[in-house]
Amino acid sequence: MNASTQNQILTHDDRPAAGGTGTSGAGTQAGRTPFWTAVGLVAGREMKVKMMSKAFVVTTAIMLGLLLLAVLLAPRLGDLFGGGDGDKVAVTAETSQAVGALGDAYDPQTVDSPDAAKEAVRAGDVEAAVIPDDAGPAGIAVIGLDSAPTGLVEALSVSPSVELLDPNAPNPGLQYLIAFGFGIVFFMIAITYGQQIAVSVIEEKQSRVVEILLAAIPAKAMMAGKVIGNSAMALFQVALIAGVLLLGMQVNEAVLPLDGLGAPILWFVLLFAIGFVMIASLYAAAASLVSRQEDIGSTSMPVMMLIMLPYFAVIFFNDNPEALRIMALVPFSAPVATPLRVFLDQGAMWEHLLSLGILIASTALAIWFAAKIYERSILRTGKALKWSEALRAKKD
Amino acid sequence: MISVRDLNKSYGGTHVLHDLSFDIKPGLMTGFVGGNGAGKTTTMRILLGVLSHDSGEILVHGSPITAAYRAGIGYMPEERGLYPKMPVIDQLVYLARLHGSSAKAAKARATDLLERLDLNHRAKDKLEELSLGNQQRAQVAAALVHEPNALVLDEPFSGLDPHAVDTTLQVLRETADTGVPVLFSSHQLDVVERLCDELVILADGRVVANGTRQELIEQHAETEWELIAGTDTGWVRSMSGVDVTSFDGGHVRFRAADAEAANAVLREASARGTVTRFGTVRHSLHEIFTEVTR
Secondary structure (H helix, E strand, O other), X not given: OOOOOOOOOOOHHHOOOOOOOOOOOOOOOOOOOOXXXXXXXXXXXXXXHHHHOHHHHHHHHHHHHHHHHHXXXXXXXXXXXXXOOOEEEEEOOOOHHHHHXXXXXXXXXXXXXXXXXXXXXXXXOOOEEEEEOOOOOOOEEEEOOOOOOHHHHHHHOOOOOOOOOOOOOOOHHHHHHHHHHHHHHHHHHHHHHHHXXXXXXXXXXXXXXXXXXXXXXXXXXXXXXXXXXXXXXXXXXXXXXXXXXXXXXXXXXXXXXXXXXXXXXXXHHHHHHHHHHHHHHHHHHHHHOOXXXXXXXXXXXXXXXXXXXXXXXXXXXXXXXXXXXXXHHOOOOHHHXXXXXXXXXXXXXXXXXXXXXXXXXXXXXXXXXXXXXXXXXXXXOOOOOOHHHHHXXXXX | OEEEEEEEEEEOOEEEEXXXXXXXXXXXXXXXXXXXXXXXXXHHHHHHOOOOOOEEEEEEXXXXXXXXXHHOEEEEXXXXXXXXXXXXXXXXXXXXXXXXXXXXXXXXXXXXXXXXXXXXXXXXXXXXXXXXXXXHHHHHHHHHOOOOOEEEEXXXXXXXXXXXXXXXXXXXXXXXXXXXXXXEEOOOHHHHHHHXXXXXXXXXXXXXXXXXXXXXXXXXXXXXXXXXXXXXXXXXXXXOOEEEEEEEOOEEEEEEOOHHHHHHHHHHHHHHOXXXXXXXXXXXXXXXXXXXXX
């Protein structure tokens, strides 16, 4: 080391990792923890802290409980509100057969005359009445109190038969639901876990423990450990959610409506896992810029925007193939857009692979960029730094 | 031995360290003293490698310090900090493992340290539930838990009551006795005076004094003699080879040309009446510090 060496940068990565000279007596542990061992220890602590946190355990339990309840009860909701015996409908001797043929949904109450039937409706004893009507084309008339009993009218109507020429074409409702479903899962988990990474980075900075940690391991190992630990927890939580959904369906003996969804879901899981690492890194970098939890909003806003804008774009433009093609190439919207395109059978396989490639490349770039920011700002306390300030700063 | 040679560091145009050179000898406790902003914390951060320096070098046994050696240093930063919501024992084990200890060794070492620091009854409590003094002890334990090859401690005694100072000191002394170089900073000069073997005094980013306490006294303050007698001692002024520095009835302090001149004063005093005290004055570190940083 020359005495004139200017601006010596002493992050751990630049130091020679060769065997130590720790021979001054008691120093028994010469050498420095290998990079990936350090990453593993940091990730392990992140996960352990989360698992032991009451807030995490309780909210997860409540969320899973509600989800299970919703899945179990959803098919039965109709029964709850429909009432067990069906709506009471006043009928005369002439119409009782027509209503009786409708099944359990309606409970015919035979009265003596059309007038008595109207009286019963007025009195609220029945929901509606069906009386003979010689003038009408159907030969019967439906009586309601203040609005047409639509369900009953439809039940009594005669419908033409329908033939579907392309029964497997994507249902626009389902298409919207899938765009929305992928979007919401990505959005919620990215934001929630991104924030948690931010909190954990700032906690170390705020409590100053970071200086002790940096004396032992490189900043990059710290950041990598945090990102990996929290990503693992995010995937774990997603797996729990999926497990509960499947369990609920099993109990209900329902079949997962997976028609054509297998491939999109696989694409989603793959792209989500990669995209999440990208967002987690950016959140870690954003958090390293500030010294107090209150300041995180200012630096994490750009990251939040990067997540939100493509998410809304996918929801709004899910029926616009050209917009989807572009969004599949933008790394922040690719995890939602590409699975949707796969589902809609848009684009060739190479386009999807290109989208995956772009996402991987941007994630690598984001990790590199975040590590730079993190190294340069993690020891700076006080006022929140700007992204540009951190980039201009030299590591010291 | 860790040697700092000609270290320079500037922060945004301000030159904070000027050609800093000193040694931290193995087995000794070196006190790092200086006013606020003298450069103690900056120097320590550079030693640990969390801060870069502009020029100069840090040598361990004569060769440039390595990353491996740095990672083995036990460090207590100026800004205290551990995880507030993590049990004390868990943090110690975690830190030891980051430094490369096995899980088992880390656990054993952490338990032993907490016992020696008289903190074992709080081992499973979260840090934030501890009193400030106990948090400080946990911080000392954090610096020691990986069996460091050297210790760099920034103000390790601030905030400790006298009993805790003694406990901590004993642990540090035991560590130094195993041959580990120990550098600690403090602005409590009385504590430093009592504890350290060697002293490095900084002022405005320069080393202004360096050596054992005895050496510093010899370098920076002339020996003074003190006489306390039953009668008025005004006659001392008339003795040859003697220069009175302060006088108050039966109490006089003076500089003497040599020990013989001083002893002549003692003989005269004995002849005149009772002598209750006679000897050289022990200069306090405070006096030396005031002189060298003036």
